[in-house]
Amino acid sequence: xxxxxxxxxxxxxxxxxxxxxxxxxxxxxxxxxxxxxxxxxxxxxxxxxxxxxxxxxxxxxxxxxxxxxxxxxxxxxxxxxxxxxxxxxxxxx
Amino acid sequence: xxxxxxxxxxxxxxxxxxxxxxxxxxxxxxxxxxxxxxxxxxxxxxxxxxxxxxxxxxxxxxxxxxxxxxxxxxxxxxxxxxxxxxxxxxxxxxxxxxxxxxxxxxxxxxxxxxxxxxxxxxxxxxxxxxxxxxxxxxxxxxxxxxxxxxxxxxxxxxxxxxxxxxxxxxxxxxxxxxxxxxxxxxxxxxxxxxxxxxxxxxxxxxxxxxxxxxxxxxxxxxxxxxxxxxxxxxxxxxxxxxxxxxxxxxxxxxxxxxxxxxxxxxxxxxxxxxxxxxxxxxxxxxxxxxxxxxxxxxxxxxxxxx
Numbered sequence: 001x002x003x004x005x006x007x008x009x010x011x012x013x014x015x016x017x018x019x020x021x022x023x024x025x026x027x028x029x030x031x032x033x034x035x036x037x038x039x040x041x042x043x044x045x046x047x048x049x050x051x052x053x054x055x056x057x058x059x060x061x062x063x064x065x066x067x068x069x070x071x072x073x074x075x076x077x078x079x080x081x082x083x084x085x086x087x088x089x090x091x092x093x
Numbered sequence: 094x095x096x097x098x099x100x101x102x103x104x105x106x107x108x109x110x111x112x113x114x115x116x117x118x119x120x121x122x123x124x125x126x127x128x129x130x131x132x133x134x135x136x137x138x139x140x141x142x143x144x145x146x147x148x149x150x151x152x153x154x155x156x157x158x159x160x161x162x163x164x165x166x167x168x169x170x171x172x173x174x175x176x177x178x179x180x181x182x183x184x185x186x187x188x189x190x191x192x193x194x195x196x197x198x199x200x201x202x203x204x205x206x207x208x209x210x211x212x213x214x215x216x217x218x219x220x221x222x223x224x225x226x227x228x229x230x231x232x233x234x235x236x237x238x239x240x241x242x243x244x245x246x247x248x249x250x251x252x253x254x255x256x257x258x259x260x261x262x263x264x265x266x267x268x269x270x271x272x273x274x275x276x277x278x279x280x281x282x283x284x285x286x287x288x289x290x291x292x293x294x295x296x297x298x299x300x301x302x303x304x305x306x307x308x309x310x311x312x313x314x315x316x317x318x319x320x321x322x323x324x325x326x327x328x329x330x331x332x333x334x335x336x337x338x339x340x341x342x343x344x345x346x347x348x349x350x351x352x353x354x355x356x357x358x359x360x361x362x363x364x365x366x367x368x369x370x371x372x373x374x375x376x377x378x379x380x381x382x383x384x385x386x387x388x389x390x391x392x393x394x395x396x397x398x399x
Contacts, residue, residue: 019138022137048109056143056174059174060146066169079150
């Protein structure tokens with residue numbers, strides 16, 4: 001394996017590790033996969049995490065609507081704090 | 094034979110990633126253990142991002158009356174978020190809320206639950222509630238989520254869940270069990286006539302590949318029991334079974350079984366048209382060659398198969 005191939009390889013594994021919130025070393029199970037398959041898997045994992053994020057955000061938005069309007073702002077701040085990344089729209093109070 | 098186990102692991106991974114299993118076909122060269130390891134990491138990644146948020150919701154739920162918390166869970170949270178919150182909730186409180194929650198809703202939560210994260214809750218739930226939720230989940234054909242719970246409920250409860258299930262539902266649920274020791278304990282308690290129904294129905298539905306996968310997953314004593322049941326079935330079922338064994342090259346799963354059967358039982362299992370097709374007996378002879386006991390049994394039976 002050439003140095004550039006090795007770098008690309010660690011890049012593909014690294015991208016999957018990033019998507020899964022882990023390290024390349026922890027992904028020994030998928031290490032035998034080629035770069036193309038690793039990137040394909042990363043795309044599938046990323047898509048699943050994004051769909052999950054959207055579902056959770058939509059469900060939590062539904063939760064906010066269940067809260068009486070005067071308390072809705074506090075509920076929203078609890079469920080969608082500024083310091084946590086989310087797809088949640090924040091314009092309804 | 095590991096190809097069948099890979100198929101099962103791919104189905105579980107596809108379920109967790111919410112994609113069609115065909116999309117993961119490029120992972121088929123991986124071993125079942127590698128796929129399982131990958132799935133564990135996927136599950137962890139799905140749960141991790143929102144844990145702090147769910148902990149806050151869980152703590153909020155503790156300050157409202159339990160019936161209101163249960164109602165709010167059903168009406169406002171929905172099954173996905175409720176499941177994620179359950180994973181980080183105080184088990185004692187979650188048990189109280191569960192007791193006031195509609196079993197139908199709990200069943201819809203089940204596909205989103207990671208049993209390892211809610212084991213302290215499940216272990217404290219009332220048996221009747223768990224069995225009812227299990228029945229509802231089985232009816233919704235959520236085999237993979239249901240099978241995850243096999244090792245988290247007593248065998249007697251699991252048996253009640255599958256007691257009246259259609260044979261193929263029983264097979265499909267067993268197929269996806271995570272804890273094979275627990276699965277074996279359950280199969281040991283399933284009556285012979287139920288296992289017979291599973292084999293016959295699987296043959297009729299052309300799902301014997303699944304039955305073979307299950308056969309490989311269970312212990313040798315359980316395999317012996319299943320094969321003893323199979324040898325009492327009609328020629329057509331036994332023929333389909335041998336065809337499936339050969340098509341999947343699953344003979345190695347049967348070798349340890351041959352040693353525990355009477356010669357007449359082995360003959361009965363093998364004496365079907367499929368055994369006389371080109372390559373079938375040759376492959377069986379090849380597989381038993383390295384096992385002196387199986388070889389002896391086969392040598393005794395082989396002359397009677399021509």
